[in-house]
Amino acid sequence: MLKNALTGIKVLDLSRILAGPWCTQNLADLGAEVIKIEHPQRGDDTRGWGPPYLEGRGGQNMSSYFMSCNRGKHSVCADFSTPEGKNLIISLAKDADVLVENYKPATLARYGLDYKTLSQENPRLVYISITGFGQDGPMSEKPGYDYVFQGMGGLMSYTGHADRMSGAGPLRTGVAVVDLCTGMYATSAVLAALFQRERTNRGTYIDLALLDVAVALNANQGANYLVSGANPERSGNAHPNCAPYEVFRCADGHMILAVGNDSQFQRFCEVAGVPAWSDDPRFATNSNRISNLPELRKMLTEVFVTRTRDDWAAALDAAGVPWGPINTLEQVFANPQVRHRKLMQHVAHPDFGPVPMVRNPMLSNEDEREIATPAPPRLGEHSCKYAPVHD
Structure with missing residues (x-):
């Protein structure tokens, strides 16, 4: 200790x-x-x-x-x-x-x-x-x-x-x-x-x-500017360098999908019932997903609202795809892992x-x-x- x-x-x-x-x-x-x-x-x-x-x-x-x-x-x-x-x-x-x-x-x-x-x-x-x-x-x-x-x-x-x-x-x-x-x-x-x-x-x-x-503290955003010369733009809840990596509305609330690599995206597509997306040239690699993010976001928005958050959570956990809830502090301190720790x-x-x-x-x-x-x-x-x- x-x-x-x-x-x-x-x-x-x-x-x-x-x-x-x-x-x-x-x-x-x-x-x-x-x-x-x-x-x-x-x-x-x-x-x-x-x-x-x-x-x-x-x-x-x-x-x-x-x-x-x-x-x-x-x-x-x-x-x-x-x-x-x-x-x-x-x-x-x-x-x-x-x-x-x-x-x-x-x-x-x-x-x-x-x-x-x-x-x-x-x-x-x-x-x-x-x-x-x-x-x-x-x-x-x-x-x-x-x-x-x-x-x-x-x-x-x-x-x-x-x-x-x-x-x-x-x-x-x-x-x-x-x-x-x-x-x-x-x-x-x-x-x-x-x-x-x-x-x-x-x-x-x-x-x-x-x-x-x-x-x-600008970290990767600072490096993005120093390399590209372009000021980062506000992107709401979306990650500037990874996709899909943002908040989506489910049938009964919101959740965070945090896809950090291409294999995770492939597993997500299987879970979502759209396996063809991972082979689509527009979305097959992270760079392409970033370039085509508005189109991908629209498609994902339509998919997420078809299930509850608990349904998505169970399926994503089983497939090893990172996701997370958006908790109030009351929910944070009641969380079983927070309590265990x-x-x-x-x-x-x-x-x-x-x-x-x-x-x-x-x-x-x-x-x-x-x-x-x-x-x-x-x-x-x-x-x-x-x-x-x-x-």
Whole structure:
């Protein structure tokens, strides 16, 4: 198991919202001691991002947004604009292994909390800055949230219904995918830096920008543009490089057909009762199916509505053809495979009782009791532990 892989690693978390906290939650799940620095009055902005809120004793509430990315952390209140807050953070940084922050460039330098200053006291410190546009360049001073980068990085330009369809136009994803992927890139970068430190005995500075991640997330669509010079077009639920690979309406609902190669298409045609399609020159290869997709889609639409989703599901499963349902979250957490994998777990909190959370996919599902990390903290819950009050 990886639950204790980072035992002994101390992380100073000066990040807020989602990208940084997603990274530090990963580190906490892997066993690191994560000290989350929060403003004494406001705390992390996402504490107020609701409803919904989890209601606790004494009228205390915790937003589900904050819960989603802050489990297993120790909350310490400190205002680094004051001498007391600044000195506390410096003291904690002296024996920290990792510092994660997401303030605008040069903000922390004004208080002597930048990498150059702190690394003089702690040369082994791994320091990662997460910003919208990076530490330098003509736009480095601009603020920005995930939504901005979904548009600016290109993702929204080819996400949504095609121009000729009803409801056409750019569309964002349903979650903050750039923030989440930035958090995952940050996690990988931190782990790599700690591994490198074992060889060099020195920490390092990592400059990670949401814009950079947004551009990298274009993946095959970015490569499609670089190779062809043509901007990808919005194609709704259809895959730009594989066909048929999209949503179809059945007699009683919708399902996803995900044909990834020619042999799968041949098996699908057998299941659908149209074996001749797989030999048709228009559809025999994936490239030809992409070229003739409007015609193929029309034919498939007429076939799918002749059966229920359960009928299609049983036949496609028997033939080894990939398909999937479009589940609500209620259906997701009731799914037998999701339940078998123990993806929903509960962690105990003295004020909120059992707190429902999603298991980190990196960790084993064998024993819930061995996996669960402490619940997300109340604001300042651990301040006395790290900044004890002296008489």
